[in-house]
Amino acid sequence: MKNIVIVGGGAGGLELATYLGNNLGKKQRANVVLVDRNQTHLWKPLLHEVATGVLDSETDAVSYRAHAHNHYFNFEQGSITRIDRTNKYVELAPVTGQEGDVLVVARRIPYDYLVIAIGSKSNDFNTKGVAENCIFLDSPNQALRFQHKMLELFLKFSENNALEEIGEDDSKQRLVQDGKVNIAIVGGGATGVELSAELFNAAQHLSSYGYGKIQSGHLQVTLIEAGDRILPALPERISSSVQQELENLGVTVKTGTMITEATEKCLITKEGEEINADLMVWAAGIRVSAITQQFDGLEVNRINQLNVKNTLQTTVDDSIFAIGDCAFLLQKDGKPVPPRGQAANQMATICGQNIVALFNNKPLKDFHYFDKGSLVSLSKFTALGNITTGKRSSLTIEGRLARLAYISLYRLHQQKLHGCFKTGLIILIGRLNRFIRPSLKLH
Known part of the structure; x- marks a missing residue:
């Protein structure tokens, strides 16, 4: 049985692990492993709501271990330290407790196919202080x-x-x-x-x-x-x-x-x-962790993104893919795929289909980014943005319609993770919590 390792449990990484677990892990055609340094997943665009207490992260977070059990993949907690492409394994740092004691020792996870989905972080541009x-x-x-x-x-x-x-x-x-x-x-x-x-x-x-x-x-x-x-x-x-x-x-x-x-x-x-x-x-700019420079000769750009081909395979090694903010791919217009959530979601879909295609000895698909538009929510006050209605046309929306479209992006992410029925239950529970819980997390 082949091993598929996905490093990074963000929106793209977790959706990919769920897809591959349901399609390959369930049929015991592959051993799918998701690696992340944290124990839970939270959709990154919601972090500003966590920061103000409007959203309780403990309520909306997804447990990697529980989700892995429900979707036929395995979860390993840890941070990647390097890749050995010759012997085909990733090395994880030890996991330590709050008091510094070692909970899990350093490990080597073998792979046949590896997907890097470690995302990005804010870029302080080395600004003093x-x-x-x-x-x-x-x-x-x-x-x-x-x-x-x-x-x-x-x-x-x-x-x-x-x-x-x-x-x-x-x-x-x-x-x-x-x-x-x-x-x-x-x-x-x-x-x-x-x-x-x-x-x-x-x-x-x-x-x-x-x-x-x-x-x-x-x-x-x-x-x-x-x-x-x-x-x-x-x-x-x-x-x-x-x-x-x-x-x-x-x-x-x-x-x-x-x-x-x-x-x-x-x-x-x-x-x-x-x-x-x-x-x-x-909250200005993005960069990828410098750990990518330790990935055994994979090509990186100036902000440490991994260079990938149209199939999302890295330019140096066809058994290694990269998706999301950590991947660098030029589009036909000469512009790079932007580091946005919708790009990560689209990449996860194509990457999953390509890995399944490899198992079925079928040709791989090229990734083509489709900009669906941009939406911004100004809390309860209003929302504004534009949605793409065609290749060269877009529609400007605001107010309740824009707010509904903004919320639907998160619901689509939940649907990919949990399916329609469970997502419906999550929405219902969320509405009930409005009456049970305070409007703001106060601790």
Whole structure:
């Protein structure tokens, strides 16, 4: 029996493991193994909701082990350290516990076919102080770290309000800058934009949960983008509309602004301006882990993406595939496939079909990226975007229709993982939880 190893349990990796498990693992034609450093999967576009507490990651997360059991594949927890292409195995680092004790020793996982789907992470471009003073939103743990710090800030704000109400001396040191909750977000892509709006939604909920009388003027959110406009992947008209909506909420949008340094309490721009903030998020640019440079001679580009052919096989080794953000493939127009969720989903589909084709001695398919459009959700306030209706035409949507289309993207991901019936039950349980659980995760 041949071994298929998939490294990375993001949207593309988990969908691929599910597909191959159902098609090859179930029939005992292959031993399918999914490797990930975490124990659970959460759809990455939801991390901004986890960060504000609107979404409880423990409720929506998918257990890799349970999902593997239900879909005829195996799960190995661990981080890849290298690939041996001659002997065809991947090496995993030991798994350690919270106190540093070794739970699982280093292992070698043999493969006949290997798929790299390790995704990407935010690129700080080696900007001084960013790694030490900013939070990235690349994983649920980082999102939870942001949420805990956000709740602490609002608790300090509540204490400030209490001091004012009892008439404390104004000379007493304030607990938050300027009597406001100051949050700065670097990066005007979807993550930065959606987080900016979600923060105002969270503030409204916190106001009703005993965090003081929080008004829009008490929350200062600054969104910083180095380019000339936010959401460069969307048409300029939609980008302008989104910026207007954000500014109406109270977000200060700074475009054409490059950050050169992050300190403990502020961001410093190229022009020397200081942007004060109690909490700073870096959501600008992407790069792949430098671990790909240890993958036994596979070709990588300047941001460590693996070069792949049209069949999604790596340029050096036909037994190794790469999908998602970690794969670099030029399209017919000379532009690379963008590092977006829909690209990862489409790659997972073609990669799965190609691996099954190899088992059936059939020709492989070329991957052709189809841009279905882009959508951005401004929390409960509105949603905007465009959907592709033909090869050269698109439709602009906003409001409830855009929000419905945005939600459907996540439902399609769930349907690929769980099937229609279980996804329907998940939706029903989610609606029931609206009445049972608080509107915001408060711990």
